[in-house]
Amino acid sequence: MSTTTPLLDPAAVAGAARGTLLRLATAGSVDDGKSTLVGRLLHDTKSVLSDQLAAVERVSRDRGLTAADLALLTDGLRAEREQGITIDVAYRYFATANRSFVLADCPGHVQYTRNTVTGSSTADVVVLLVDARKGVLEQTRRHLAVTALLRVPHVVVAVNKIDLVDFSQEVYDRVEAEVQAVARELGVVDATAIPVSALDGDNVAARSPRTPWYDGPSLLELLEALPPSDDPANESFRLPVQLVIRPQGAARDEAHRDYRGYAGQVASGVVRVGDEVVALPSGRRTTVTGIDLGERSLDEAFAPQSVTLRLADEIDISRGDVIASADDAPEPTQDIKAVVCWLGDAPLRPGQRLLLKHGSRTVQTAVRTLDGVLDLDDLHTVPSEALSLNDIGLVTLRLAAPVPVENYSTSRRGGSFLLIDAHDGRTVAAGMVGATLPTAAPAPTEPEGDEVWEI
Template identity: 75%
Template sequence: MSAQTVETIRTSTLLRLATAGSVDDGKSTLVGRLLFDSKSVLADQIEAVERVSRDRGLETADLALLTDGLRSEREQGITIDVAYRYFATAHRAFILADCPGHVQYTRNTVTGASTADALVLLIDARKGLLEQTRRHLAVASLLRVPHIVVAVNKIDLVDYSQERYEELAAEIRATAASLGVADVHPLPVSALVGDNVVDRLGNTPWYEGPTLLELLESLPTADEPDVESFRFPVQLAIRPQGAAISEEYRDYRGYAGQVASGVVRVGDPVVVLPSGRRTTVEGIDTADGTLDEAFAPQSVTLRLADEVDVSRGDLIAAADDAPEVTQDVEGMVAWLGDGTLRPGATVLLKHTTRTVRAKVKDVVGRLDLDAAELVSADELALNDIGRVTLRLASPIAAEEYVVARRTGAFLLIDAHDGMTLAAGMVGDALAAVRHGDLTASYAI
């Protein structure tokens, strides 16, 4: 990879962010204020919001309506699903996942935060840190979200008190540290008034830090390529067939997918897992032609020098740095199912592009959000975070999540209805974050 290519990726202007918070903390209003004050809303959208606000008897526009797109949400005055918004400023483009605040929708927060470069977490200045706040911090820590921004909202309802803000900021930092969050940025805001969201209105002269938008524009992204461990989950084996195929492509055999990490070059030795067959890369193809090298997160087709049996779910990896293949997995899971998870349960485990049957051997423990430690438990209920051991029907090439985010993540799926039951991280992620083992986890 050329130095210019690496530098282009490192200076990417796209930031993926997610928002979360407890119910009624003003999250939707904050997002609406961010969109409105950054002039990222079309005139007809503003008119629609003003019209609905008048119908509700409000004197001013309810900016929360800019994010609550579903009719059922508007009628209830709550956000119940992850809403994605795209906006841009002069300095950066953003993809925003607005996650619901209700505790029963923590599963949606996991979805929104799983690919985020930054999480904006709201707390009410009057209420302080709640159990849901700690749960969101724990999820962010386990998912290795690189940057956590904690907006102490409704600062206007505590008379813009510096003392109250500093008290909460200290508690935020202490709680984040206990959960292994390495990068946390508290700041006081008033989403309703608009102070410190995009503009400074002078109500907090004691706060000398950046506004929310200034902070988001300055945070580094997590798109720097991992130039070492090449990983390529195979999505599709391509072998054109039929009379209409030209002679040039009659013997074509390629393997399509997205580079999960690292760099691959023509001529590199690779290994196909779980079979363990070794070969070299003969060619790298795209819709626009051939390449000499490919890197994460490019989608390409690899051609191999030897006729190796490769199919969807296999992993092509660097031959000299390949992960181990295993049928026994231990990891942390965020349980998202409505029922409970108990030992003996049979589920499907989806790891990269591979799906296998799995049996829950043991529920090792559950994360106590107040003590930030694992406590004994024999089952996991909705929104619990805990450690489990699994026995798989066939092997996977899994790695520790703290080392490789893409190949260290998995899902547990209901084999009967296909519903997602849990988001999982291979290894003891909780112990890793509490011991500060974060070196590689942010180089996604």
């Protein structure tokens, strides 16, 4: 029996999970078998069309393989198939009798960590693969750190290629203990380990007789049983405005002469006709008089519906503003302390000018201070003069205009932002407001005097 029993009892939560959608992402180092595991899940859940499987078998035979290379089911780019690595995030959809899944197969190469951040940002669970022969590597630590910072609710550690170590319980226990130690250090509280062989299917869709010492669920059984993540409808109401609708020309008939609506996707919460709301960053309060979904009028709307709100007062609201519940609206601010995953090729340095995108609003920003970078070897925050590609660091930003950001620990949607290079429009960082790094070193002292940061 494994020394560590999986944290979740599938039988206890299967009822709650039944019929719900689960978003999952894969993570891990290069050649840990992520694409093979995804292909195995698709194959064993009968989510592969016969012609697709036949094509994979044909290509596998041409390469001299005796069995179908299931990784080819997800490696869709020609460069991926030629190099045998995953480059872009591949989204796949499959379902069982109990649940539907959206799976993001993320690349493992350090060069494509930015794609892993993208794939994990909306995930309910990350399946982290670790090669049983290699144990925890630097990229494993980086992906665990990203998972912790993004507050992904669940982490499943698939100790893969267990067949290549003769299904050794001793090897599995050692790797699991190493992963759990790193996870605890980074603040990952829900990490469940499973010994698997993605190539042969051991403990993937069904429990394997070749691991009699492991008495937990298979990977698919666990994914079916995981409790649903927090419903954004249970959070406070927020709607970033994407478009102000005023009918023009022929559409401006008698019935729509005075129509003014504010369209966007409900990021969180529920809004009802008659609710008092506030427009941010102006702070003007008003009341919702109507909710339109296409040609239909609704009494209420909830995340993630895309709707148009009609308000009682004609106040100045434009694209990028946020309509929020008046009871607990965030306070707009121009100063942000955040953790960022740096994705740019050129390093980030204090004083650098960038664009910050929060919801549908984009403002200019300057990096006021760089307060440290996460050392992936000892998992401590250390001083640094710059952030290099794939570094994770603490920064203080000064914005050109107030933005109603929230703490990431309170709202994954309201507390996240992107940094964009103003010259070429490339996304260079993903940020989490108010997040912290583990065992951080003392932050640098503030500069003396009344230093003014102008954008």
